[in-house]
Amino acid sequence: MARSGRLSSPGDQRESGRQQILDVIRAAESIARIDIAKATGVSPATVTAITAELLAAGLIEEIAPEITPEARRGRPRVALKIRGAAHRIAGLKVSHHVVSTVITDFVGEELASHEMPLIKGTMPVAEFCTQIRRALEFTCKKGSFTIDDLSGIGLGVAGMVDAERSFVYWSSSLEARNVDLGAALAEVLPCPIFMDNDANLVAKAEHLFGEGRTCDNFIVITIEHGVGMGIVIDGQIYRGTRGCGAEFGHTKVHLEGALCQCGQRGCLEAYVGDYALLREANISSGSERHTSVAALFGAAENGDKMAKSILDRARRMFAMGLANVVNIFDPTKIILSGARLSFDHLYSDKVIEEMRQWVVQVDAPLPEVIVHDWGDLMWAKGAAAYGIEEVTSRTVKELANASV
Amino acid sequence: MARSGRLSSPGDQRESGRQQILDVIRAAESIARIDIAKATGVSPATVTAITAELLAAGLIEEIAPEITPEARRGRPRVALKIRGAAHRIAGLKVSHHVVSTVITDFVGEELASHEMPLIKGTMPVAEFCTQIRRALEFTCKKGSFTIDDLSGIGLGVAGMVDAERSFVYWSSSLEARNVDLGAALAEVLPCPIFMDNDANLVAKAEHLFGEGRTCDNFIVITIEHGVGMGIVIDGQIYRGTRGCGAEFGHTKVHLEGALCQCGQRGCLEAYVGDYALLREANISSGSERHTSVAALFGAAENGDKMAKSILDRARRMFAMGLANVVNIFDPTKIILSGARLSFDHLYSDKVIEEMRQWVVQVDAPLPEVIVHDWGDLMWAKGAAAYGIEEVTSRTVKELANASV
Numbered sequence: 001m002a003r004s005g006r007l008s009s010p011g012d013q014r015e016s017g018r019q020q021i022l023d024v025i026r027a028a029e030s031i032a033r034i035d036i037a038k039a040t041g042v043s044p045a046t047v048t049a050i051t052a053e054l055l056a057a058g059l060i061e062e063i064a065p066e067i068t069p070e071a072r073r074g075r076p077r078v079a080l081k082i083r084g085a086a087h088r089i090a091g092l093k094v095s096h097h098v099v100s101t102v103i104t105d106f107v108g109e110e111l112a113s114h115e116m117p118l119i120k121g122t123m124p125v126a127e128f129c130t131q132i133r134r135a136l137e138f139t140c141k142k143g144s145f146t147i148d149d150l151s152g153i154g155l156g157v158a159g160m161v162d163a164e165r166s167f168v169y170w171s172s173s174l175e176a177r178n179v180d181l182g183a184a185l186a187e188v189l190p191c192p193i194f195m196d197n198d199a200n201l202v203a204k205a206e207h208l209f210g211e212g213r214t215c216d217n218f219i220v221i222t223i224e225h226g227v228g229m230g231i232v233i234d235g236q237i238y239r240g241t242r243g244c245g246a247e248f249g250h251t252k253v254h255l256e257g258a259l260c261q262c263g264q265r266g267c268l269e270a271y272v273g274d275y276a277l278l279r280e281a282n283i284s285s286g287s288e289r290h291t292s293v294a295a296l297f298g299a300a301e302n303g304d305k306m307a308k309s310i311l312d313r314a315r316r317m318f319a320m321g322l323a324n325v326v327n328i329f330d331p332t333k334i335i336l337s338g339a340r341l342s343f344d345h346l347y348s349d350k351v352i353e354e355m356r357q358w359v360v361q362v363d364a365p366l367p368e369v370i371v372h373d374w375g376d377l378m379w380a381k382g383a384a385a386y387g388i389e390e391v392t393s394r395t396v397k398e399l400a401n402a403s404v
Numbered sequence: 405m406a407r408s409g410r411l412s413s414p415g416d417q418r419e420s421g422r423q424q425i426l427d428v429i430r431a432a433e434s435i436a437r438i439d440i441a442k443a444t445g446v447s448p449a450t451v452t453a454i455t456a457e458l459l460a461a462g463l464i465e466e467i468a469p470e471i472t473p474e475a476r477r478g479r480p481r482v483a484l485k486i487r488g489a490a491h492r493i494a495g496l497k498v499s500h501h502v503v504s505t506v507i508t509d510f511v512g513e514e515l516a517s518h519e520m521p522l523i524k525g526t527m528p529v530a531e532f533c534t535q536i537r538r539a540l541e542f543t544c545k546k547g548s549f550t551i552d553d554l555s556g557i558g559l560g561v562a563g564m565v566d567a568e569r570s571f572v573y574w575s576s577s578l579e580a581r582n583v584d585l586g587a588a589l590a591e592v593l594p595c596p597i598f599m600d601n602d603a604n605l606v607a608k609a610e611h612l613f614g615e616g617r618t619c620d621n622f623i624v625i626t627i628e629h630g631v632g633m634g635i636v637i638d639g640q641i642y643r644g645t646r647g648c649g650a651e652f653g654h655t656k657v658h659l660e661g662a663l664c665q666c667g668q669r670g671c672l673e674a675y676v677g678d679y680a681l682l683r684e685a686n687i688s689s690g691s692e693r694h695t696s697v698a699a700l701f702g703a704a705e706n707g708d709k710m711a712k713s714i715l716d717r718a719r720r721m722f723a724m725g726l727a728n729v730v731n732i733f734d735p736t737k738i739i740l741s742g743a744r745l746s747f748d749h750l751y752s753d754k755v756i757e758e759m760r761q762w763v764v765q766v767d768a769p770l771p772e773v774i775v776h777d778w779g780d781l782m783w784a785k786g787a788a789a790y791g792i793e794e795v796t797s798r799t800v801k802e803l804a805n806a807s808v
Contacts, residue, residue: 240734264765330645
């Protein structure tokens with residue numbers, strides 16, 4: 001009982017046809033026109049017209065048909081594919097210590113990549129913009145082209161990002177709050193930039209290249225300096241109304257509990273984040289001697305009771321948070337995605353075991369939990385995929401305007 | 405970058421056209437053929453063919469055009485509407501004390517309603533089925549027709565329900581777990597029954613008739629014997645993969661906390677449910693004298709410190725749970741829907757005030773929180789709406805099969 005019919009003009013239909021056909025070609029890697037018509041329900045005549053337009057615009061190309069013995073009898077079918085050379089797209093992921101950059105062609109093939117260390121994790125806006133430009137210039141140089149050769153840039157930022165407005169409410173990478181980061185970056189970059197919360201882009205990368213490939217409803221939890229979440233529902237990133245949903249790290253796990261870096265009490269991050277673990281260790285020992293989670297970890301393994309107690313509680317709080325995610329979303333899969341050895345205590349079988357005890361018990365298999373040990377470059381690839389998507393949709397809009 | 409094109413045959417397209425056209429007519433109440441074509445993008449010729457078929461099947465009817473002075477010049481347009489007499493649909497909501505039933509026509513106009521008290525809240529499956537049949541017979545009698553005149557029944561049940569399979573993992577209304585309730589009810593009922601978690605049907609009712617009318621992304625929280633949640637994303641009920649998501653009442657708000665009726669510890673329900681409040685009051689006073697939440701409430705208002713402390717904690721735990729929902733979903737609206745006076749402490753301004761303090765603070769307005777004091781009959785209307793939807797989609801499928 002949907003309550004309203006979508007109004008769509010013939011122009012809208014043509015535009016959505018272009019997008020749909022490009023999506024089908026991208027998904028299939030290579031596909032004949034007649035199969036595009038079958039897959040989309042668009043009439044063969046319209047498919048021919050639209051693909052002619054996409055060929056003329058240089059977005060797709062024809063490839064010579066493979067002559068198989070079966071095919072030899074009929075007329076060989078020409079297949080279409082995305083034209084890699086159509087665009088160069090960059091993807092960046094900014095963490096506290098490094099800017100990871102990857103540049104791909106329009107198909108998504110990697111052309112160059114680079115990891116640029118950061119001295120300061122939290123920066124003024126102007127410096128942040130400078131570092132992004134530097135990272136891009138370095139990576140382009142590696143690929144023997146220049147920053148002016150890029151058609152679009154995808155950027156993953158930690159924190160609360162309104163992707164639609166390219167607006168950052170808060171990020172641990174920026175000193176200021178409520179930053180129109182899109183506008184600031186536009187001043188130093190030669191092409192459009194599309195940004196999102198970094199965990200959302202990990203979710204996108206998992207969906208396109210990783211553990212979420214076969215799955216349209218899953219949750220990605222990322223553990224780095226903070227705890228992030230990306231939600232994929234029906235194959236789409238769920239962002240919330242104001243672009244600041246999925247704040248898993250700031251869900252409260254204890255009424256009036258431990259103080260969080262966000263200023264509130266009882267957030268999950270305030271129990272499992274590295275700063276939280278070190279803070280507790282230093283308070284308990286009455287010193288400032290604990291400065292590394294790895295060392296705290298080592299101490300626990302060597303039988304230090306205090307260290308063990310701190311890590312045990314973190315593990316249990318994290319399991320409880322995961323169980324809450326299952327109780328609310330009931331996803332097919334939960335992917336714990338990240339690369340930090342220091343968070344092994346959160347990736348252990350024990351966490352998953354405890355989570356299983358705390359989810360609502362029904363006579364049906366529990367969601368699969370997968371630990372996926374990815375490097376930051378894979379996050380950057382997710383950002384590049386986002387850039388490809390946005391550049392595609394802009395190009396489709398431009399074609400629509402040109403044909404009006 | 406969608407990864408697969410949907411395969412759709414001309415038959416599929418015809419079926420989705422029928423559904424789309426019925427949806428548009430239902431939404432518009434009455435609409436001319438040419439406006440259906442505009443609203444759906446379906447060609448006028450196809451609209452004419454499909455509406456002829458729907459008229460012949462008795463699902464829609466023509467209504468005489470109103471002759472306005474403006475319209476007098478052209479040919480008057482005949483409008484189409486859903487034919488109320490096409491089907492009679494029942495909606496039921498089973499709570500711990502009462503079975504609420506409403507019967508509507510195919511338009512959704514109420515024909516009869518009835519509230520049948522229940523002596524036992526938790527029943528064997530056979531008795532549950534008998535009570536459902538009794539409630540339906542009573543209500544049909546009031547409307548001067550019989551149970552055999554019904555085309556379909558929507559049913560809201562508390563607990564974990566896999567709507568697709570009509571399977572109940574657990575419900576406070578049933579003694580057994582893992583019940584194929586659809587099959588059991590089919591044996592005593594003359595027409596198809598469609599069931600869902602009751603909070604989902606409240607969410608549907610809010611979307612169709614209530615506070616969610618103007619809104620496609622909202623959360624409904626229901627407070628009755630337990631705490632329920634319905635999630636509406638992009639206008640659709642979100643059910644989770646196994647049909648047991650949205651278990652807000654069983655999200656953990658305290659590690660190894662209070663014991664819940666589900667057998668686990670630290671669930672929100674174990675702090676805010678009526679049984680939880682009375683249990684704490686009786687433990688604290690070392691007696692069994694507390695048997696009503698209303699009395700506990702009265703005591704708190706008269707200055708009883710213990711009662712006040714119990715209700716205060718419940719309120720704060722509930723606010724924390726709500727803040728977590730905002731932090732994860734970032735919805736446009738949260739609707740607190742229910743009719744129980746005994747839960748006033750959870751509906752207070754103070755809860756909303758505390759929730760506001762505990763959500764992630766960004767420079768954007770918070771979701772609206774609305775308290776909606778609805779009776780159980782409105783929940784039953786949501787169940788009827790679900791029945792109408794399902795009967796419509798079955799009828800569309802039958803037309804498709806008939807035309808193959």
